[in-house]
Amino acid sequence: MRAIVQDRYGPTEMLRLQDVDVPKIGADEVLVRVHASGVDPGVWHLVTGLPYLVRLGFGLFRPASRVPGMDLAGVVEAVGSNVERFTPGDEVFGTGRGSYAEYASAPANRLAPKPRNLTFEQAAAVPISGQTALAAVRDAGQVRPGKRVLVIGAGGGVGTFAVQLAKALGAHVTGMCSTGKLDLVRSIGADEVVDYTRTDITDRGQRYDVVIDTAGNRRLAQLRLALVPTGVLVLVGGEAGTGKWLWGFDRQLRALLLSPLVSQRLVPLLSRESTENLVALTELIEAGALTPVVGRTYPLTEVAEALRHLEDGHSTGKTVVTI
Ligand SMILES: NC(=O)c1ccc[n+]([C@@H]2O[C@H](COP(=O)([O-])OP(=O)(O)OC[C@H]3O[C@@H](n4cnc5c(N)ncnc54)[C@H](OP(=O)(O)O)[C@@H]3O)[C@@H](O)[C@H]2O)c1
Structure with missing residues (x-):
C-alpha cells in the first residue's frame, strides 16, 4: 500500500x-x-x-x-x-x-x-479536534446554559468545534480570532467576535466564566484577568513556545501548580479519545448542531x-x- x-x-x-x-x-x-x-x-x-x-x-x-x-x-x-x-x-x-x-x-x-x-x-x-474541544468545553469548562465563554483561536481546528459546542450547551459565546476569520466565527454561531489584532482580551473590560485558550500565546496572568473570580481557564495548547524540551508546556505546568492557590480553576487539558466521545459528537453533528x-x-x-x-x-x- x-x-x-x-x-x-x-x-x-x-x-x-x-x-x-x-x-x-x-x-x-x-x-x-x-x-x-x-x-x-x-x-x-x-x-x-x-x-x-x-x-x-x-x-x-x-x-x-x-x-x-x-x-x-x-x-x-x-x-x-x-x-x-x-x-x-x-x-x-x-x-x-x-x-x-x-x-x-x-x-x-x-x-x-x-x-x-x-x-x-x-x-x-x-476526531482529535472535536474530542479535544468536547473535553475543553463539556468536561474541563463544565459549560452550562447562560455561561459566558471566550474561545481564543476560535477560527482554528479546535476553536471552530469549541465555539459550536459551547453554543450547543447554551452558552453566550465570544470568539477571538484574526480579522479574516471574523465572518467564519460568526457563521458558526459565536454571539460576539473579537479581532485580536485590534483589541486584546483585557481591553474590553469583559469577564468570562470560561476561557478556552487554543492559541497559547498569552501569559497566565493576562488570561486570568479576563475571568470572573470563580471562572475556569482551559489551556488547550499553543505553538508559541520555542524551547526544545517543553515548547510552552511550562505554561501548563505552572497552571497546574498555581490552580490550588487561586480562586479560579486553571486546567491544563489532556484530551482522551473514545468511542463514547465520538458518539456524543455524532449526535450533535446529525442533529445539525455541529458541522466540521x-x-x-x-x-x-x-x-x-x-x-x-x-x-x-x-x-x-x-x-x-x-x-
Ligand atoms: N491538550 C490537548 O489534548 C490538545 C489536543 C489537540 C490540540 N492541542 C493543541 O491545541 C492547539 C490548537 O490546535 P488547533 O488544531 O486548533 O491549531 P490551529 O488550527 O493552528 O488553530 C490555532 C488558532 O489560533 C489562532 N491564533 C494564532 N495566534 C493567535 C493569537 N495571538 N490570538 C488569538 N488567536 C491566535 C490561529 O488563527 P488566527 O491567528 O488567524 O485567528 C488559529 O486559528 C495546538 O497547540 C495543539 O497542539 C492540544
Missing part, C-alpha cells in the same frame, strides 16, 4: 511516499481503508519530535510508528478476533495509527460509525505541505488529507 513514511524525527521535508506492507491488526483492533485523514499540530510534533518531551511517549530515538497520522475516516477492511462492534464494509471515523496511508490500524474503542450526514473529508476533521469546518485539503502525496501549512499557526478550521 502507499504510505507516507519517516525513519527519524526531523523536518517535514524528510517525509516521503513509499510502498509498505498493510499493517497487521491485533485482537482488539480494526483495519481501516482510509479515505481521509486530519492534520493537526499534534502530528507535526510527532513528525519533528519536538518538544523532546513527546519522545518519551512516542519513541525515544525514532518514531514508534513509521507512518504518521492519527485522525481517520474510512471503511472497515478487517476486524480483530475480539471486535464485535464493527464488520467489514462499515463506514467509520476515529483515531488510529499511521493514517497517512491507504490502510491504518485503529483500536476498536477509538472508532465509531461515521456520521451519516458527513463526507469522509468532513468526518476526518472531527474543513479549511484546506491536500492529496496524500502532499502531507508535508499540509503540515507546513499548519506551521505558521494561522490555518482556518481543520486541514484534511484525502487518500
Whole structure:
C-alpha cells in the first residue's frame, strides 16, 4: 500500500511516499481503508519530535510508528478476533495509527460509525479536534446554559468545534480570532467576535466564566484577568513556545501548580479519545448542531505541505488529507 513514511524525527521535508506492507491488526483492533485523514499540530510534533518531551511517549530515538497520522475516516477492511462492534464494509471515523496511508490500524474503542450526514473529508476533521474541544468545553469548562465563554483561536481546528459546542450547551459565546476569520466565527454561531489584532482580551473590560485558550500565546496572568473570580481557564495548547524540551508546556505546568492557590480553576487539558466521545459528537453533528469546518485539503502525496501549512499557526478550521 502507499504510505507516507519517516525513519527519524526531523523536518517535514524528510517525509516521503513509499510502498509498505498493510499493517497487521491485533485482537482488539480494526483495519481501516482510509479515505481521509486530519492534520493537526499534534502530528507535526510527532513528525519533528519536538518538544523532546513527546519522545518519551512516542519513541525515544525514532518514531514508534513509521507512518504518521492519527485522525481517520474510512471503511472497515478487517476486524480483530475480539471486535464485535464493527464488520467489514462499515463506514467509520476515529483515531488510529499511521493514517497517512491507504490502510491504518485503529483500536476498536477509538472508532465509531461515521456520521451519516458527513463526507469522509468532513468526518476526518472531527476526531482529535472535536474530542479535544468536547473535553475543553463539556468536561474541563463544565459549560452550562447562560455561561459566558471566550474561545481564543476560535477560527482554528479546535476553536471552530469549541465555539459550536459551547453554543450547543447554551452558552453566550465570544470568539477571538484574526480579522479574516471574523465572518467564519460568526457563521458558526459565536454571539460576539473579537479581532485580536485590534483589541486584546483585557481591553474590553469583559469577564468570562470560561476561557478556552487554543492559541497559547498569552501569559497566565493576562488570561486570568479576563475571568470572573470563580471562572475556569482551559489551556488547550499553543505553538508559541520555542524551547526544545517543553515548547510552552511550562505554561501548563505552572497552571497546574498555581490552580490550588487561586480562586479560579486553571486546567491544563489532556484530551482522551473514545468511542463514547465520538458518539456524543455524532449526535450533535446529525442533529445539525455541529458541522466540521474543513479549511484546506491536500492529496496524500502532499502531507508535508499540509503540515507546513499548519506551521505558521494561522490555518482556518481543520486541514484534511484525502487518500
Ligand atoms: N491538550 C490537548 O489534548 C490538545 C489536543 C489537540 C490540540 N492541542 C493543541 O491545541 C492547539 C490548537 O490546535 P488547533 O488544531 O486548533 O491549531 P490551529 O488550527 O493552528 O488553530 C490555532 C488558532 O489560533 C489562532 N491564533 C494564532 N495566534 C493567535 C493569537 N495571538 N490570538 C488569538 N488567536 C491566535 C490561529 O488563527 P488566527 O491567528 O488567524 O485567528 C488559529 O486559528 C495546538 O497547540 C495543539 O497542539 C492540544
